[in-house]
Amino acid sequence: MMEKDQFEDGIWLYCSNSAVRRAARQLGQLYDDAMGDTGLKGTQFSLMSQIARSGESTLKRLAEIMVMDLSALGHTLKPLLRDGFVELIPDEKDRRVKRVRLTDAGAAKQRELTARWTVAQDHFDKAFGKEKSEELRRTLAFISSPEFARAFSGGDEIRGPVPPKGQG
Amino acid sequence: MMEKDQFEDGIWLYCSNSAVRRAARQLGQLYDDAMGDTGLKGTQFSLMSQIARSGESTLKRLAEIMVMDLSALGHTLKPLLRDGFVELIPDEKDRRVKRVRLTDAGAAKQRELTARWTVAQDHFDKAFGKEKSEELRRTLAFISSPEFARAFSGGDEIRGPVPPKGQG
DNA sequence: TCTATTTAGTGGCATATGCCAGTAAATTCC
DNA sequence: GGAATTTACTGGCATATGCCACTAAATAGA
Numbered sequence: 466m467m468e469k470d471q472f473e474d475g476i477w478l479y480c481s482n483s484a485v486r487r488a489a490r491q492l493g494q495l496y497d498d499a500m501g502d503t504g505l506k507g508t509q510f511s512l513m514s515q516i517a518r519s520g521e522s523t524l525k526r527l528a529e530i531m532v533m534d535l536s537a538l539g540h541t542l543k544p545l546l547r548d549g550f551v552e553l554i555p556d557e558k559d560r561r562v563k564r565v566r567l568t569d570a571g572a573a574k575q576r577e578l579t580a581r582w583t584v585a586q587d588h589f590d591k592a593f594g595k596e597k598s599e600e601l602r603r604t605l606a607f608i609s610s611p612e613f614a615r616a617f618s619g620g621d622e623i624r625g626p627v628p629p630k631g632q633g
Numbered sequence: 634m635m636e637k638d639q640f641e642d643g644i645w646l647y648c649s650n651s652a653v654r655r656a657a658r659q660l661g662q663l664y665d666d667a668m669g670d671t672g673l674k675g676t677q678f679s680l681m682s683q684i685a686r687s688g689e690s691t692l693k694r695l696a697e698i699m700v701m702d703l704s705a706l707g708h709t710l711k712p713l714l715r716d717g718f719v720e721l722i723p724d725e726k727d728r729r730v731k732r733v734r735l736t737d738a739g740a741a742k743q744r745e746l747t748a749r750w751t752v753a754q755d756h757f758d759k760a761f762g763k764e765k766s767e768e769l770r771r772t773l774a775f776i777s778s779p780e781f782a783r784a785f786s787g788g789d790e791i792r793g794p795v796p797p798k799g800q801g
Numbered sequence: 802t803c804t805a806t807t808t809a810g811t812g813g814c815a816t817a818t819g820c821c822a823g824t825a826a827a828t829t830c831c
Numbered sequence: 832g833g834a835a836t837t838t839a840c841t842g843g844c845a846t847a848t849g850c851c852a853c854t855a856a857a858t859a860g861a
Contacts, residue, residue, distance in 0.1 A: 475698060476682045477777065478770055480750065481757045482664040483679040488773040489657040490848075491700045493817095495785055496650040497849075506849090508817065511651040514644045525839060530643060532659045537818045539841065544816070561826050561839045582648065589649045592784035593776065602646055604769065605656040608761065609645065616760035617663055617753075658818075661847095665819075674819090676847065693809060705848045707811065712846070729809045729856050807858070817847070828837065 485608075492589075499585035503578060507585075509545060510578040513567060516551060517575055521564045523556065532609050550574055653776075660757075667753035671746060672716075675753075678746040680709060681718060681735060685743055689722065689732045700777050718742055 477484040496507030505513075512531075519527055528538040542565065545551040550571030556562035567575060590598050607613055645652040664675030673681075680699075687695055696706040710733065713719040718739030724730035735743060758766050775781055 474686060475774070476679060476686060477774055480679060480682070480754065481761075481766055481770060482660045482675055482753075483683075484770040484773040484777075485653065485657045485660050486676065486679070486847095487700050488776045489653045491777045491782065492650045492653050494700075494702075494849075495782065498786075506816070507650055508654065511644060511648060511654070514648070515651075518642060518644060523839085532655050532662075533817095534662075534819045535840070536820080536842080540819095541817060559827070559839085563840070585650075586648065588785045588787070591787070592781050593649075598649055601772065602649060602652040605652040606643070606645055608656045609652075609659045613760050614659065614663065617756045619756060619759065654817095662819075674846070691809080701847095702849045703810070704812080704850080708849095709847060727809085727857070731810070803861090805858100805860075808856080810855090811853085813851085813853105814849105816849085819844105819846085821843085822841100823843105824839105824841085826838080826840105828835100830835075831833090 495588075496582070496585050499581045499588075500578060501581065503574075503581070504548075505574065505578060507582075508541075510575070510582060512541060513545065513550060513571060513575045514579070514582075516565055517567050517572065521554065521566045524553075524563050524565060527565060545571070653773075663756075664750070664753050667749045667756075668746060669749065671742075671749070673742070673746060675750075676709075677713060678743070678750060681713065681739060681743045682747070682750075684719060684733055685735050685740065689734045691724065692721075692731050692733060695733060713739070 475483075475487075477487045493507060496510075500507055500510060515531060516522070516527065519530070522530075524538060525535055528535040531538070533541075542551060546553070549568055551565060552568050554564045554566065556564055593601070643651075643655075645655045661675060664678075668675055668678060683699060684690070684695065687698070690698075692706060693703055695701075696703040699706070701709075710719060714721065717736055719733060720736050722732045722734065724732055761769070
């Protein structure tokens with residue numbers, strides 16, 4: 466009955482933003498649990514993993530591919546820098562540019578957390594289906610793409626004066 | 634080419650948590666843009682809309698159906714309470730319990746923002762496809778469900794000692 | 802009835818995220 | 832070459848989110 470309420474009464478069935486946010490909260494909690502008392506969260510693990518994968522990427526580039534505001538990325542890196550898991554390196558050609566990489570300690574931590582992530586990911590696949598999981602991730606990647614954003618923003622009409630179109 | 638990198642180099646193609654988070658960031662930005670200079674964000678609109686829909690729900694219940702930590706809900710309500718869009722009402726039978734509803738000002742604001750939300754939602758449907766949107770929202774609702782969380786956590790093995798299963 | 806346990810909410814602390822303003826550096830334009 | 836414009840990053844402010852500790856109230860158990 467309680468679960469029935471969830472499926473019938475929620476704006477998340479009508480609003481895509483809310484639906485994605487709500488799912489993000491659920492998964493965020495589950496993946497944070499998976500990290501246990503390691504001192505880091507699921508999101509920090511993800512960030513470190515992407516840093517490792519991108520290989521000394523510039524901050525701007527990293528923020529772009531993660532579809533994240535540059536200053537937000539800077540903020541989010543703070544604890545990782547503070548704890549010595551990540552370091553910033555100046556670019557050789559452009560003094561404005563910073564590059565980011567894992568420290569040795571960071572790489573070791575990332576490996577430790579990968580073991581926990583693997584368990585969580587297996588659990589996700591078990592609960593949702595492995596192939597459906599891959600399909601879902603591709604779908605979400607499309608939604609996260611510049612292509613989608615362009616299609617969403619079309620003629621930029623939501624950025625200009627908005628003619629009232631209320632339901633109310 | 635840059636977009637190609639996005640599709641080929643990101644952990645979001647392998648990690649469901651990251652994928653949902655990244656999509657949430659994209660949509661968060663787009664729906665926030667849709668709210669324009671109204672003084673409220675997409676998330677606040679969603680919260681007010683769900684409050685309206687739930688009808689004087691208890692805080693605990695609201696947090697549950699939104700798959701949100703109760704204290705997080707309390708925090709998130711603060712600016713809405715402060716600005717008079719939302720009010721808390723004591724429960725008649727249990728002095729611990731608070732119920733939440735929109736004020737008249739809040740209801741008016743919610744109607745105003747609904748007009749903007751409708752535009753954004755139309756844009757989402759245009760970019761993604763209306764029927765695919767509905768399907769995606771159902772999928773995300775399943776992921777957000779207690780049923781999914783139970784299947785994910787089944788046996789609670791990630792809550793206990795975690796045997797190393799590293800990739801590293 | 803009384804004690805032990807559970808529950809609903811609050812505040813604190815910390816990370817996650819985004820807009821904005823400002824500075825220094827690079828690029829563009831005349 | 833010099834001025835105007837754009838770019839990359841940093842810090843500030845505010846909301847978003849979650850764990851934790853605590854208090855008051857309700858419930859469960861003896």
